[in-house]
Amino acid sequence: MIRVQHLVKVYDGVKVVDRVSFEVEEGEVFGLLGPNGAGKTTTMEMIEGLREPDEGRVTIDGLDGSRQRSAVKETIGVQLQSTALFDHLTVEEIILLYGSFYRRMRPVKELLRSFDLEGKAKTLVKHLSGGQRQRLAIAIAVVHDPRVIFLDEPTTGLDPKARRSLWEIVLRLRDEGRTVFLSTHYMEEAEQLCDRVAIMDAGKVIALDSPAGLIRQLATDSVVEFLPEKDSTVGFRDLDGVKEMKWSEDGTAVVLLTDDLQATLRGLISRADEQGVALSGLRTRTATLEDVFLKRTGKRLTEG
Template identity: 45%
Template sequence: MEQTRAAVNLQEVTKRYGSVTSVENLTLRIEEGEIFGILGPNGAGKTTTLESIVGMRNPTSGTIRIFEWDAQSDRKAIKKIIGVQPQEASLLPHLTVKETLKLFSSFYGHGPDYRELIPLTGLEDKADTLVKNLSGGQKQRVLIAVALVSDPKILFLDEPTSSLDPRARRDLWEAILAFRKRKRTVVLTTHSMEEAEALCNRVAIMNQGRMIALGTPDELIHTYCSEKIVQFYTEDECDMKWVESFPEISSADQDRASGRTRVSLVSTNSDATVARLCSGQFHIGSWMHLLIKRGNLEDVFLELTGKSLTGEGA
């Protein structure tokens, strides 16, 4: 990433509610022009972090700056340059989508034509529908459109696709990527590791109020889940002693169904494994459908915590 200035800078931020610590000693720099993801399961401290950054909550200790402004003392200036989509917010139920965006657009002296935000957020068919008649996912899209009416320099999204169907989720991802291409900054929270890998330049993984990992998705996967799964099918049973003899193989497994054997190899060097399989040195019958699977951010979280994002043990 080219040299940039910090869009958001947190220094040793802690937020407590009585005896409960929601965020603990969080230091984090988010660069201007990047899509930054704050990841973790429910209760990890993601939303509290986001709400503290945008001034909806005051941290118990630590400092937060947005560009040159202090997030607590310079809220008036900050409100002019940020857009915020919370998980839940009240919209006026008896306005249509178009009327809602026109109303919010009137609060600002700048920004895009509110009508341009309707197709951008996939609401063309609902432009004249009353807000009260929208589904949860459609209301979510209206909230994102509202967050964009001021043409913000930084867009904050809290679980933006949590209630969207797969098609709407992909459409929204495209809208977020298009926003970033205008050299704007996006900060989003999510518990979807697929979403983080698809969108984010860098991610911070949080668990129980603490940041436990920080980096690009590829960096984190390479650091914590460097092994890959090499999988293929064969009409015959595979000589497992042979594949287990490969020095880069840490584990091997096979199962048979519908007249075929599926072999799965966990490898620290998938290129070497594939080369051995293709060398012809050993006969493994008629094999097909070679597939290489790398780890993902879900695997990173499991490696770091021993739990999946649903909170279940490994």
């Protein structure tokens, strides 16, 4: 559905997007996951036709991204990061306004209903809550019944409840047969929503697979984390089952990626006993995209 080939964008001599290529299948939820400043928004905006790529090309539904721009815009719906709308127009007026820009438009009532904004039709945009505003932003992205929808960090800044309700909307858009392209820096969001995820860092796509596949690529399925005593020189890398050992970003916690949790834990406890090292904050969990990102870049996805 979307084909991206060797996209490059240079700002002030820096390649913010560096030869990015991938394909998005029809009807899937495709995620672009990466930290702030990884180049996600620039990549999306080049695909949407809002920015001219310095190199590379984009094809959407067989249409050339730079030569058939207006046809592309009829096919896609966009929600930009922190969408700004006219504060002094009502929800209904905004939908009618954006609907008028397209050849085809869905009925206002239907949109209000499906985005849970029925009671807000006559409310000014400035009086909407963050969640309502974001639902309106997505409503006007699908006002012309597009086949492809771009959502740039749709849940950033929303409270957990509003985030859940947005996730339901994304899944419903997919169930309606649309292709959804979303960017996020929440790994949980990518895991929950996306059929496939491209991990982006410093302008490059460093991994691309389904969330399960990415985790499988770690060749480990579990993570052991603990806080060793200060200045402990005990090594843990050679414990049974350990594939990878890393220190957390702040340098206090040890992160062990293992494919044999029981053996690793047994070895860890006896090693600690032998050396007289106290293990605090010991916990185990299954590996997540966060660990994939950590392993690939040596960095954490979200700060803190």
